[in-house]
Amino acid sequence: MAGASVFVPAAPLLEALRATSADGTARRVLLQSADGVTVSLTMCRGDDGQVMIGLPGPDEDGEALRRLARRMAGETDTGVLLGILCHAAAEQCGGEGAAVFKSVGNEGELVAAIGPLTRARGHRFGLPGSVFKDVIRTRHTVGVLDFSSDVRPLTRSVPGLEIGPMLLAPLIAHDNILGVIAVTREPGAPPFSAGDTGRLRAVADYAALALWKAELLEQAQSADRAKSRFLATVSHELRTPLTALAGYEELLVDQVIGPLSESQLDVLERMRSVTQHLASVIEEVLAFSSLDEGRETVRPTDFLAADLIHAAAAVIEPLAKQKKLAFTVTVPTAPIRMTSDVDKIRQILVNLAGNAVKFTDTGEIGLTLERSGDLVRFGVRDTGIGIAEHDFGRLFKPFAQLDTGLTRRHGGTGLGLYISKGLAELLGGQIEAESEVGKGSTFTLVLPVD
Secondary structure, X not given: OOOOOOOXXXXXXXXXXXXXXXXXXXXXXXXXXXXXXXXXXXXXXXXXXXXXXXXXXXXXXXXXXXXXXXXXXXXXXXXXXXXXXXXXXXXXXXXXXXEEEEEEOOEEEEEEEEHHHHHHOOOEEEOOOOHHHHHHHHOOOEEEOOOOXXXXXXXXXXXXXXOOOEEEEEEXXXXXXXXXXXXXXXXXXXXXXXXXXXXXXXXXXXXHHHHHHHHHHHHHHHHHHHHHXXXXXXXXXXXXXXXXXXXXXXHHHOOOOOOOOHHHHHHHHHHHHHHHHHHHHHHHHHHHHHHXXXXXXXOOEEEEHHHHHHHHHHHHHHHHHHOOOEEEEEOOOOOOEEEEOHHHHHHHHHHXXXXXXXXXXXXXXXXXXXXXXXXXEEEEEEOOOOOOHHHHHHOOOOOOOOOOOOOOOOOOOOOHHHHHHHHHHHOOOXXXXXXXXXXXXXXXXXXXXX
């Protein structure tokens, strides 16, 4: 049923009728007869302004539960889910308030609440002797006629709680108890009915699965953050001795310590190549960690786009020549002045062009530059192996490589495209990709002029 669900004793029934007539809010009204029988009625205002009263049908309850399931399926924040759960339980069972409890060792803690139990949120109490312990032990719904009148651990922990009937149900997902949900009414109110018990069980079942999913997602995100921190720490620890190693290698090459033979100089040149490769891997991992944790910042300056693309070409052209690949740079005659982070754009272009060289054995590598309105397009074209259509979904994922396995031909961390995409988005742009297997690929970095 849409709208609020409130407990209304028999005496002020007329007041509830007037309220619904005035504000149009649908209400569930609970009436208790002299012999203790509780009846649930629905009250809503029709198009003609008349208030209609009737018994809630199964379709109405089912639609409310379906709406609840849809809301919970679209939410992954545990705090928000707990709030939705409390409101849904109170609405479905005609409760004045609701709360969710979790066990922490041999104690219980109220982690979310609406209504009278709100003042107990965050409090812990001993589980032994509590009704919550009974729910966890039996895994069944438990009802209490007058909660505040009994001396219980929660009432001792939070004196002054005014709670009458209480209905509790376990939150069970994949045979694990995630907590207990409770709905409450004020002292002297009618006890919860069998129908209320069934509705609370249904709400608890939906909620338990949603909470289970949210907790799994939070655990995965926590593990992902721990992985990023570990990678950053290890990379920093590796970079320090690597820098020293590169410095010693330069001293030897410059023959500061003494003269070296041609064969010794050749070995040092090979060492330099390996050291530079390891340094680039470490820098990629550090860039990945920085992007993943949102620590990258933009430092904009004014520059000419042609100067930038020639600077990137100076890094890549020697690599292309080593593989006997033709290398071209095409820029327009009219200068294109930009305001952006020149270092990050150069890093993206070097990543894209480096990949082009890596995956091209014959043919050519081409860098292009053009302006289209308020956008600047940096193109990197190759005649390499190309990319199959079904592999496009993995292109920009971290650590993803299209040639996997122990025998893969091409090295690398699989972070280049992921980092490039993240930097492009940080600069307000994007990377477009076109490819055909066996005919090559074109990656285009599209950025705003400002």
